[in-house]
Amino acid sequence: MEKITQLTSKTIILAIDDVDTDQIVPARFLTTIQREGIGESLFIDWRFDKDGNEIASFPLNAPEAKDRKILVAGRNFGCGSSREHAPWAIYDFGIRAVISSEIADIFRNNSLNNGLVPVVVDTETHQWLLNNPEVEITVDVEACEVRLPDGKAIPFQIEPFARHCILEGVDQMGFLLQNLENIKAFEKNRSWQP
Amino acid sequence: MGGQSLFEKVWNDHVVVPETEDTPAVFYIDLHIIHEVTTPQAFNMLRDTGMKVRRPDLVLATMDHSTPTVPITNLEESLDAVSDPEPANQIRAMVKNCDEFGIKLHGFGDAHRGIVHVIGPEIGATQPGKTIVCGDSHSSTHGAFGAMGFGIGATMVGHVMATQCLLLRKPKSMAVNITGKLKLGVSAKDIILALIGKIGVDGGTGHVIEYRGETIHDLNMEERMTICNMSIEAGARAGMIAPDTTTIEYLRGREEAPQGAAWDTAVERWLTLPSDPDATFDKEVNLDVSELEPQVTYGTNPGMVVPISKPVPNPGDNMSFKKSINYMQVEADKPMLGTKVDVVFVGSCTNSRMTDLRNTAKILKGRKVADNVRMMIVPGSEAVKQKAEAEGLHEIFTAAGADWREAGCSMCLGMNSDKLGKGQLCVSTSNRNFEGRQGPGGRTVLASPQTAAASAIAGVIADPRDLI
Numbered sequence: 214m215e216k217i218t219q220l221t222s223k224t225i226i227l228a229i230d231d232v233d234t235d236q237i238v239p240a241r242f243l244t245t246i247q248r249e250g251i252g253e254s255l256f257i258d259w260r261f262d263k264d265g266n267e268i269a270s271f272p273l274n275a276p277e278a279k280d281r282k283i284l285v286a287g288r289n290f291g292c293g294s295s296r297e298h299a300p301w302a303i304y305d306f307g308i309r310a311v312i313s314s315e316i317a318d319i320f321r322n323n324s325l326n327n328g329l330v331p332v333v334v335d336t337e338t339h340q341w342l343l344n345n346p347e348v349e350i351t352v353d354v355e356a357c358e359v360r361l362p363d364g365k366a367i368p369f370q371i372e373p374f375a376r377h378c379i380l381e382g383v384d385q386m387g388f389l390l391q392n393l394e395n396i397k398a399f400e401k402n403r404s405w406q407p
Numbered sequence: 408m409g410g411q412s413l414f415e416k417v418w419n420d421h422v423v424v425p426e427t428e429d430t431p432a433v434f435y436i437d438l439h440i441i442h443e444v445t446t447p448q449a450f451n452m453l454r455d456t457g458m459k460v461r462r463p464d465l466v467l468a469t470m471d472h473s474t475p476t477v478p479i480t481n482l483e484e485s486l487d488a489v490s491d492p493e494p495a496n497q498i499r500a501m502v503k504n505c506d507e508f509g510i511k512l513h514g515f516g517d518a519h520r521g522i523v524h525v526i527g528p529e530i531g532a533t534q535p536g537k538t539i540v541c542g543d544s545h546s547s548t549h550g551a552f553g554a555m556g557f558g559i560g561a562t563m564v565g566h567v568m569a570t571q572c573l574l575l576r577k578p579k580s581m582a583v584n585i586t587g588k589l590k591l592g593v594s595a596k597d598i599i600l601a602l603i604g605k606i607g608v609d610g611g612t613g614h615v616i617e618y619r620g621e622t623i624h625d626l627n628m629e630e631r632m633t634i635c636n637m638s639i640e641a642g643a644r645a646g647m648i649a650p651d652t653t654t655i656e657y658l659r660g661r662e663e664a665p666q667g668a669a670w671d672t673a674v675e676r677w678l679t680l681p682s683d684p685d686a687t688f689d690k691e692v693n694l695d696v697s698e699l700e701p702q703v704t705y706g707t708n709p710g711m712v713v714p715i716s717k718p719v720p721n722p723g724d725n726m727s728f729k730k731s732i733n734y735m736q737v738e739a740d741k742p743m744l745g746t747k748v749d750v751v752f753v754g755s756c757t758n759s760r761m762t763d764l765r766n767t768a769k770i771l772k773g774r775k776v777a778d779n780v781r782m783m784i785v786p787g788s789e790a791v792k793q794k795a796e797a798e799g800l801h802e803i804f805t806a807a808g809a810d811w812r813e814a815g816c817s818m819c820l821g822m823n824s825d826k827l828g829k830g831q832l833c834v835s836t837s838n839r840n841f842e843g844r845q846g847p848g849g850r851t852v853l854a855s856p857q858t859a860a861a862s863a864i865a866g867v868i869a870d871p872r873d874l875i
């Protein structure tokens with residue numbers, strides 16, 4: 214995982230509520246046994262029409278989107294299936310943070326495990342971001358704040374250990390493995406066995 | 408300290424290392440259910456880092472998502488004849504991975520191959536008080552037994568394989584009190600759809616729901632599973648129901664359930680799990696179902712749902728709402744009743760068990776599926792299939808003109824060969840009506856098995872109460 218301390222970028226705006234992971238990566242692309250290449254299926258049914266032509270009005274198809282690292286999405290982003298292919302595909306596109314007023318639980322966990330920063334801000338800030346394309350903002354993982362162009366800092370919460378892993382560029386497995394002796398002791402001492 | 412809820416009891420019983428300000432809890436998992444789609448990357452990770460599956464004895468493995476729903480006798484030959492190469496490759500990789508890591512696989516030909524959330528309960532591996540995870544969001548199904556079941560992504564699948572634990576923060580709790588007696592033709596599916604309509608697809612985010620109340624108490628285990636199954640559709644982390652005599656009688660004698668003296672000890676422990684009378688919850692919702700009608704969805708998420716006789720709401724200037732009903736080609740201010748149907752699908756981990764098949768058969772019996780409709784009925788597991796056939800249900804289905812298939816996820820998610828065509832409208836007993844969920848361009852209307860069967864006969868969305 215690459216380290217992230219802060220990200221400064223203009224935003225990609227996807228002003229649709231309740232975007233589910235079936236839209237992010239449709240199930241027919243889950244037949245792969247690899248991780249590589251999943252980015253090609255990102256939002257595929259929204260990016261292309263039935264003849265395979267790019268739909269110019271879709272925000273991710275804008276030529277400048279490729280260089281942007283921050284996605285501002287509608288409320289309740291990433292609901293539905295637990296497929297980790299969703300954050301993999303978003304990450305592959307080059308996006309490193311998703312901002313919304315609400316992000317679904319499993320998607321949020323999956324993102325944190327893959328160096329994609331889920332950022333939940335208050336509804337007023339969220340609305341402002343949706344209404345203001347073309348502004349450059351900063352997502353500061355270290356300070357846990359989003360900085361707007363006028364200098365205003367909007368705090369956000371991120372689980373402290375996941376934040377530590379993102380700042381250091383390490384995964385969570387190491388910590389679990391350090392606890393193996395505790396896990397064995399738990400198994401031995403519990404009052405019933407599964 | 409006040410009393411504890413069911414969820415808190417199960418949570419506390421599995422904390423290996425408590426959470427601190429800096430670190431989440433190390434949390435123990437009793438049962439890991441795996442399938443072919445969300446495990447290959449985790450197995451690769453283990454292989455790359457030289458790790459083993461730490462407790463293969465706590466893994467339940469099957470194949471369901473990308474499997475074809477026609478008979479497979481030979482993985483080498485007959486699979487290629489009925490499957491696209493990529494899913495076939497995934498199925499073979501699962502066989503190989505399970506073999507390499509010492510995991511028993513319920514594969515083709517096994518009586519207990521089937522949908523992950525159907526076979527766990529069916530073999531009695533799903534038990535009260537257990538923590539159960541799977542790389543599948545509908546793991547909430549297992550909560551019907553007073554277990555804590557929740558979906559995880561591939562990285563966490565790897566964590567459980569390597570350590571049998573996950574790093575978790577304790578979720579919040581939510582009580583959903585359901586009261587009132589259901590009217591004839593109205594089922595558990597209608598209850599959960601109505602609840603999601605009421606609290607929204609994010610109404611449960613961050614919470615573990617406990618479904619309580621007299622209505623829940625009166626449901627059988629299969630109906631309780633239908634309710635818990637769709638907890639994730641309300642955004643909840645899990646959905647649980649307190650174990651009671653219904654739970655215990657369901658599990659008695661199942662092959663993976665404790666036997667003999669161990670059974671008595673287990674039952675005694677299970678009966679301590681229900682929430683204490685003074686337990687408190689972070690959130691509480693009440694739902695009276697005595698006047699509930701059959702429910703149907705009209706949009707592209709399960710919260711966009713209406714009673715079958717009531718009109719689709721007007722979107723006003725809500726863009727997401729407009730986009731959704733445009734996709735569905737439905738009209739605001741008119742009921743869904745009478746909308747032309749192309750496909751009817753009875754199946755999925757929500758509604759593919761005996762109760763669902765019997766409810767479907769009751770309506771299909773002696774009637775014919777309309778000429779314009781293709782109806783597929785897909786049992787949740789091989790064992791459900793055998794049982795349904797022993798009762799002669801398949802004869803009712805085929806006589807009505809429905810297609811009776813092999814077990815699997817089938818048309819729930821459009822990743823095997825069972826898919827909707829572009830623009831087709833499907834009345835489906837599954838759990839997700841997302842755009843293209845059942846095939847690119849397909850339109851899904853979620854409903855109960857009764858409503859699905861009535862619609863198959865009418866050829867348009869129909870009220871099952873007229874046929875009972």
Ligand code: SF4
Nearest residue numbers: 545755756816819820
């Ligand atoms: S039936 Fe559908 S929802 Fe259930 S496990 Fe299979 S794909 Fe997932």
